[in-house]
Amino acid sequence: MTNTAYHDPVLLQACIEGLALKPGGTYVDVTFGGGGHSRELLRQLEGGRLIAFDQDPDARRNAGEVNDPRLTFVAANFRHLKRYLRLYKIDHVDGILADLGISSHQIDTPERGFSTRFDADLDMRMNQSGEQTARKVLNEYPEEQLHKILGMYGEVINARTLAGAIVAARARQPIETISDLKGVLQRYAPRGRENKYYAQVFQALRIEVNEELTVLEEFLTQVPEVLAPGGRLVVMAYHSLEDRLVKNFIKAGNFRGDIEKDLYGNEIKPLRGITRKPIEASAEEVSRNPRARSAKLRIAEKL
Incomplete structure (x- = not known):
């Protein structure tokens, strides 16, 4: 099964550019799916390492087709990000990519009951x-x-x-x-x-x-600890509930969106937004891949 049959990766180049790849860096794709984003990451990395998470058995089979020693596949939910990175003795990573929601393959598989x-x-x-x-x-x-x-x-x-x-x-x-x-x-x-x-x-x-929103909150709260200074977070959301959580966390370091300040009036937040507004797919991409229509891509950097 090719990754295009499984799931055409949305906003692929914008995601890769948003990560600002370091050739020998360590990156995480927390939603491997068909592997479209991961394969492109590996193609553009000169060395480095990629840790990919996915709890879906179909994704595990797809990862088995990627013959690359730089890839480590973790068959687990990305709410366990920090735990598994610690298991693999990784303290910090240079970038994290999350393509939230449901894959085209899951929707198109009748017995999964999603459609x-x-x-x-x-x-x-x-x-x-x-x-x-x-x-x-x-x-x-x-x-x-x-x-x-x-x-x-x-x-x-x-x-x-x-x-x-x-x-x-x-x-x-x-x-x-x-x-x-x-x-x-x-x-x-x-x-x-x-x-x-x-x-x-x-x-x-x-x-x-x-438990998608709970999982997303648990994941986001781990990101500042896991990212190296200057490391990038790239998140693609497909509905307003997810996007609001991502937007508020990038803006304020919490899910309310209220910016807290220290005694000197300095903002207390772990990330800096790179994109003022979310990146959206072009009309050409939407015509090729209808799933891209609702995608909102946000990029942040660890301060």
Whole structure:
């Protein structure tokens, strides 16, 4: 399987340029996926080392096809960044790349349950050994908790009403497949905007199942400790919830975005933003790779 069939890397050159590569440096790709970004990193590094993380077994198989001694693959979630770098006796790295969200391959694999285009079990696990699934969330969460995740993570307009409808539907029979869920959703979706509505609900479930925002916060808080002075952080986000966390952390070193100052009025923050506004894909790239449409790339440097 080639990496292009798996996932066409978004904003590839902007990511590599954002890392400001040092030929013999040590870099981390925390979302290996199909390996598109990692392969380009290895191609442009003259020596150095690349540590790549991914919890998905498909990504591990892809990494096995990269015959390069400079690559170390870690089959783990990137929330464990510091722990594994310590295991490999790496104190600091020169750059970290994170391409957040879900890969095209995961969406296009029907049995993973990520896409509204297919019928399959409601799974949505990025780590297939994890216990939480979308099916469990829909059938076991109390109504108030469903309301919360639909509203917060999916920004669903009628989240409270939909949460009640899900609880009522599951009382009649369990919601186990994508078609079961769509059968509940179709009554509440705005006419003519059904697909967007389904996508918002699926996003909310996926974020909950994989703890995506918690994982991102845990990862970002480790970055300042792991980056060498002058080292670069390059993050690509695909929805406003992720992007807001990244933007605030780069701006202020916390997730509220409130800049703290010391007794002398100096700002206390570990990173400096390189890009004032996020970098977005060109119309040409979006036409070639529709996933790039919502990508927002932010670059920061360790002070």
